[in-house]
Amino acid sequence: MNRALWVLLQLRYRAWLRRQSQKMHTLRGISLAGFGAILLCLWILSLVADPSVRRLGPDSLERYGALVLLAYSLVVILVSSSGKAVSFTPAEVNFLFSGPFSRRGLLVYKIITSLALSSLSAGFMMFLLHAYTRLIVAGFLGLVLAAAFLHLLSMAVSLAVITLEAHAYNRHRKFALGALFGAALLIVLQATGEAFPQSAGEFLTRAEESPVLHLILEPLSWYARAFAAPRVWPDLVHWSLMALAVNGVLAVAVIGFDTHYLEAASIAGERVYARLQRIRSAGSTVQLFAPVKGVFSLPSLPWWGGLGPIAWRQLLAAIRSVKGLLLYLCFCGAVLLWPFLFEKASRGITNLLGEMTPAIVIMATLFISSIIAFDFRADIDRIDVLKSMPIPPYGLAFGQLVTPVILATIFQLFLVAFLAAVWRGIGLLALFGVIFIVPFNVLLFGVDNLLFLLFPSRFIPTPGDFLLMGQQLLVSVARCATLTLMLIVAGLPAGIVYFVGGDPFVLLFAAWLGLASAAAGLVWFVAQAFSSFDVARSTPP
Amino acid sequence: MSVIVEDFHKTYGGTVAVAGLTFEVQGGEILGLVGPNGAGKTTTLRALAGILTPTRGRLIICGHDLAEEAVAAKAALAYMPDEPKLFDQLTVWEHFRFIASAYRLKEWSARAEALLAQFELAEKRDTLGADLSRGMRQKVAICCGYLHQPQVIMFDEPLTGLDPYGIRAMNDSIRMRAQAGAAILISSHLLSLVEDLCTSVLILHRGQQLVHSSLADLRSHLTESGRKETLEDFFFRLMEAPDKIINSRPGDAR
Numbered sequence: 081m082n083r084a085l086w087v088l089l090q091l092r093y094r095a096w097l098r099r100q101s102q103k104m105h106t107l108r109g110i111s112l113a114g115f116g117a118i119l120l121c122l123w124i125l126s127l128v129a130d131p132s133v134r135r136l137g138p139d140s141l142e143r144y145g146a147l148v149l150l151a152y153s154l155v156v157i158l159v160s161s162s163g164k165a166v167s168f169t170p171a172e173v174n175f176l177f178s179g180p181f182s183r184r185g186l187l188v189y190k191i192i193t194s195l196a197l198s199s200l201s202a203g204f205m206m207f208l209l210h211a212y213t214r215l216i217v218a219g220f221l222g223l224v225l226a227a228a229f230l231h232l233l234s235m236a237v238s239l240a241v242i243t244l245e246a247h248a249y250n251r252h253r254k255f256a257l258g259a260l261f262g263a264a265l266l267i268v269l270q271a272t273g274e275a276f277p278q279s280a281g282e283f284l285t286r287a288e289e290s291p292v293l294h295l296i297l298e299p300l301s302w303y304a305r306a307f308a309a310p311r312v313w314p315d316l317v318h319w320s321l322m323a324l325a326v327n328g329v330l331a332v333a334v335i336g337f338d339t340h341y342l343e344a345a346s347i348a349g350e351r352v353y354a355r356l357q358r359i360r361s362a363g364s365t366v367q368l369f370a371p372v373k374g375v376f377s378l379p380s381l382p383w384w385g386g387l388g389p390i391a392w393r394q395l396l397a398a399i400r401s402v403k404g405l406l407l408y409l410c411f412c413g414a415v416l417l418w419p420f421l422f423e424k425a426s427r428g429i430t431n432l433l434g435e436m437t438p439a440i441v442i443m444a445t446l447f448i449s450s451i452i453a454f455d456f457r458a459d460i461d462r463i464d465v466l467k468s469m470p471i472p473p474y475g476l477a478f479g480q481l482v483t484p485v486i487l488a489t490i491f492q493l494f495l496v497a498f499l500a501a502v503w504r505g506i507g508l509l510a511l512f513g514v515i516f517i518v519p520f521n522v523l524l525f526g527v528d529n530l531l532f533l534l535f536p537s538r539f540i541p542t543p544g545d546f547l548l549m550g551q552q553l554l555v556s557v558a559r560c561a562t563l564t565l566m567l568i569v570a571g572l573p574a575g576i577v578y579f580v581g582g583d584p585f586v587l588l589f590a591a592w593l594g595l596a597s598a599a600a601g602l603v604w605f606v607a608q609a610f611s612s613f614d615v616a617r618s619t620p621p
Numbered sequence: 622m623s624v625i626v627e628d629f630h631k632t633y634g635g636t637v638a639v640a641g642l643t644f645e646v647q648g649g650e651i652l653g654l655v656g657p658n659g660a661g662k663t664t665t666l667r668a669l670a671g672i673l674t675p676t677r678g679r680l681i682i683c684g685h686d687l688a689e690e691a692v693a694a695k696a697a698l699a700y701m702p703d704e705p706k707l708f709d710q711l712t713v714w715e716h717f718r719f720i721a722s723a724y725r726l727k728e729w730s731a732r733a734e735a736l737l738a739q740f741e742l743a744e745k746r747d748t749l750g751a752d753l754s755r756g757m758r759q760k761v762a763i764c765c766g767y768l769h770q771p772q773v774i775m776f777d778e779p780l781t782g783l784d785p786y787g788i789r790a791m792n793d794s795i796r797m798r799a800q801a802g803a804a805i806l807i808s809s810h811l812l813s814l815v816e817d818l819c820t821s822v823l824i825l826h827r828g829q830q831l832v833h834s835s836l837a838d839l840r841s842h843l844t845e846s847g848r849k850e851t852l853e854d855f856f857f858r859l860m861e862a863p864d865k866i867i868n869s870r871p872g873d874a875r
Contacts, residue, residue, distance in 0.1 A: 377715065380722050389722035393708060400710035400749070462706050468670040469723050470696035615672055616664070617633055 081188045082181050089192060112554065119553045124207045138308035141212035145304025146297040149226060153300070156234045184335050191232070191331065198227035214310045221316065222307025225323040229303065232330035239337040266292050299326050386471030390479025394454040398483050401454075408451045409491060412444065413498075440499065441492045441513070445521070448491060449528055454483040456529045456610065460536060464615045473607035481529065481603065485521040492517055515592060522599035523570070526606050527562045531555050533609035570598035623648045623773050623804030624669065629678035631664050631828075638664045639828040642678070646804040646821075648772065651795065653815035654808040655856060656825035662808040663703070665825075666775045669806070670700035683772050696724060699766035703778040705758040707750035713737070713761050714746050717768055724769040736764040740790055755782040763791065767798070774798055775806045780814060792818060816852040824856065826863040 104110055168176065168190070176186055202223035206216070213219030302322040309315035378396055381388035398405065450457075459466060459480070466476060496514060535555055574591035582590070624646040631639040639661040646652045654662045667673045669680055671691050680687040685694035707716060717733040720726070737743045740760040745753065753761065759782045766774065779795075780788050795818060799805050809815055815822060822839065824832040834842070836852070843850050850858070 380718055383722070383725055386723070389719055392722065393711065393719050396715065397708065397710040462708070464667065464670075464672045464702065465706050467672045468695060468698075468700045470692045471723060472692055612674075614674070616667070 081192075082185050085176075085181065085185060085189045089189070089196075092193075093196075115553050138212050138214050138310075141209075142301075142304055142308045145212075145307065146301035149229075149300045149303060150297060152230060153233055156230055157237055187235070187335055187337075191235070191334070194231045194235075195224075195228055198231060199224050202227055209307075213307055215312065215316065217312070218309040218316045218320075219307055221320050222303055222309075222323075225306060225320060225327060226303040228327050229323070229330065232327055232334055235334045236330055236337070239334060263292055263296075266290070302326065384475070385478075386475025387479040387482065390466075390471065390476055391482035394458075394480065394483035395486070397458070398452070398454045398487060405452070405487075409448065412448050412451065413491075413495070441495055441517075442520075444495055445488050445492060445524060448488065449484075449524065452484045452487040452491075453528075454487070455480045455525060456606075457532050463610075463613055466610075467613075467615065473611045474604060477529070477603050477607040477610055481522060481525050481606070484525045485518065488521045488525070489517050492521075515588075516595055519570075519592065519595040519599045523566055523595065523602055524563065526599060526602035527559055527566065530602065530606050530609050531558055531562070533606065533613050536613075566598050566602060567595075570595040573597075623650075623683055624806070625679070625681040626665070626669070627679040627681075629665065629668065629680060630676045631661070631668060631673060632676045637828050639668075639825075642825075642828075642830055644823055644830070644833050646773075646806060648802040648804050649799055650821060651799050651805040651807065651819045653819035653822045654806060654825065655810075655812065655815055655822055655852075656831075657860065659827065660825040661828040662825060663777055664828075666700065666777055666806060666808055667702075669773075670698060670775060671695050672700070696769075697771060698773040698775065699769070699771035700775045701762050701766045701777065701779060703781060705755075705762035705782075707753065707758050707761055709749065709751035711750055712747050713742060713750070713753075716750065716761060716765055720765045720768050726769055729768060732770075733764070733768060736767055739794065740764055741786060756784055756787060759783055760787055763794075767794065771803065773804045773806075775808075777808045779807060779809070780811065812851075812853040812856055822852065824859060826860070831859060831863055 104113055168186075176189075181189075202220055205223050206213075206220045209219065209223070210216075213222070299322075302319050306316060306319035306323050309319055376399075378392060378399065381392045383389070456463075469476070471479075493514070535558075537552070537555075571591065571594060573594040574587055577587045577590040626642055626644050629639055629642040630637075642661070642665060644652075654665065656662055664673060668675050669682065669687070671687050671694065675688075682694035683697040685691075685697070687694045708719070711719065714733070717729070721729040721733075734743075737746060740763065742757070742760055742764065745757060745761075748757075750758065750761070763779070774795075776795075779791055783791060792814075795805060795807070799820075807815065807819060816836065819836060821835040822832065823830065832839070839852075839855070843855060848854075
């Protein structure tokens with residue numbers, strides 16, 4: 081590799097260190113980094129001390145690790161679209177592609193940067209998977225080798241894709257998928273034999289005996305054996321050298337691809353960078369997907385004190401992000417409801433779950449809050465545009481909250497309807513809870529936006545950014561505290577009515593009024609935070 | 622008077638971005654804000670647009686004090702930043718709809734169509750903001766700024782990213798708006814543009830005002846002193862010893 085590329089790697093590493101240290105120059109930076117470090121230590125301790133994880137242990141990893149790696153490899157092959165794994169950042173495209181560097185030299189540079197990042201990730205993953213390893217060093221090395229294997233495989237597939245024409249690739253991919261399907265079918269047939277297996281464990285045991293799968297899994301099992309090695313010598317050295325040899329073959333294949341990948345790589349790089357920029361700017365992974373073109377528009381809303389135009393704009397943005405939104409909301413719904421559907425078999429807890437509907441709905445809303453961030457959080461780079469508009473801050477703040485409140489309400493009503501359908505009737509509490517949904521949502525998103533305007537941050541953290549971790553921890557604590565405080569304030573009128581001994585409907589009305597008033601009051605605070613937001617100083621880099 | 626700036630200060634912690642700026646811009650006047658990087662040009666424009674709050678001083682737009690009547694002041698102005706920030710999910714026409722709604726405009730469609738034609742954007746009418754090139758985004762931002770016919774227009778590096786046709790359309794439109802009575806402020810490093818387009822110039826250095834003069838006065842002053850200088854020559858001569866001017870002639874140093 082060209083010496084200048086080594087210098088660049090060195091400079092980038094120094095820049096990362098410098099950026100981290102610069103943040104520590106203030107009391108705020110030191111405090112937040114301290115919180116981040118504490119959070120990390122607590123997380124690691126909770127993992128190390130959790131006895132439930134130890135049930136599986138290194139033996140199961142040795143047995144199933146290769147299968148997991150095979151599944152990952154298949155995903156890598158399937159998702160490796162043209163040039164994605166060899167994408168470069170716009171700055172790299174600008175300086176390196178037109179510079180005096182060979183294509184192979186740039187590939188080596190890319191491999192090294194990918195390895196450096198995967199080593200950092202392996203450090204974190206090591207703690208997550210510590211229960212499956214016998215030696216810390218073996219676990220770390222095994223993870224680094226496996227991550228390198230996946231990177232190299234992805235690069236090899238991407239380069240193969242670039243080499244072939246798109247049409248040819250599609251045909252080849254279909255052929256490859258057909259071959260994979262055939263192999264899988266062969267394995268299944270061999271595994272099932274005469275009688276259908278009684279359990280997943282039995283199926284895996286039989287599948288392992290299949291010679292086809294055995295052949296595929298053998299080299300992958302070397303990574304698992306290196307990870308779970310009991311001794312440095314000879315186990316770790318032996319298996320890690322074997323895994324390294326596989327990686328070496330892949331690396332030689334990647335570098336040996338003397339293909340004109342630069343154009344495809346720069347296009348892929350631009351695409352990846354544009355996605356990252358969208359997420360960074362909009363503050364939500366929904367923006368991973370480009371805006372949908374050609375969908376219907378919305379009629380303009382009336383002025384309503386400035387609320388109308390702002391809400392219209394965010395609603396339109398939400399409609400244009402429908403692809404990502406639906407995907408994420410369905411995913412969240414499935415994740416949240418799956419355990420409850422599973423537990424449905426147990427009739428004893430049915431009534432309890434029915435009564436728990438409000439709690440489920442609140443949990444779900446907290447969960448999806450960052451996904452439907454069509455508010456100030458999505459406008460971090462456009463606060464100056466909003467500030468220069470002739471719209472009063474209160475109207476603007478209210479307008480910004482309309483879209484997430486509407487989206488959350490629709491999601492919650494679907495959730496309540498679903499739960500009601502599953503348990504054939506929901507608790508009385510949940511039924512009354514529906515009328516509180518809108519003011520509660522205003523309160524929730526008001527708190528989220530207030531904290532965001534007071535402590536703005538980007539959605540995408542950089543690896544090892546303790547300061548950001550600390551800030552996010554603090555914001556989470558502040559979010560819970562503010563929400564609790566607001567709910568207490570909101571509950572005061574209802575409390576007074578309760579002690580006076582008023583009618584249940586008056587009590588309900590007082591509770592609703594209290595919540596609505598607290599929500600309206602909070603919007604005023606959001607408006608004040610927006611007014612005092614200093615775009616020159618508060619906008620995060 | 623369209624724009625009045627009185628004793629404007631802006632500081633960030635210990636850093637002084639602008640110190641004691643005082644000037645006025647009348648309707649029909651085109652003021653060029655000139656200065657090296659970090660002189661305080663963008664800070665001044667952003668404060669005048671109501672984006673930044675002054676540390677001290679008064680900013681008045683068309684008779685409305687920005688500190689007291691922010692909404693009324695903002696309704697009369699348009700600010701076009703150096704980096705056009707469009708809404709990615711909105712089409713070009715939907716940007717106009719949004720601006721029309723935010724500025725409470727009626728009968729704006731014909732004007733929007735004319736702007737699209739003037740800036741050669743007619744074909745991009747239904748294109749999403751995310752799909753536009755840098756130059757196109759700049760043009761859309763300019764059209765959005767013009768749509769509500771502001772009395773005060775502020776440009777921060779207006780020609781960046783524009784093609785020759787765009788530059789010509791931009792220059793013509795600025796002159797037309799000024800002739801129609803709008804007060805215009807342009808921050809630019811292109812001194813030839815300032816000399817060609819502006820009627821007056823304000824030269825800043827490290828947040829302080831070095832020179833504030835009409836270009837006609839400046840030219841006659843330079844001729845009287847026996848120098849045949851362009852604005853560029855004058856600017857570089859000024860920058861050789863800016864502190865001397867600040868110390869000897871605070872405020873208007875003409």
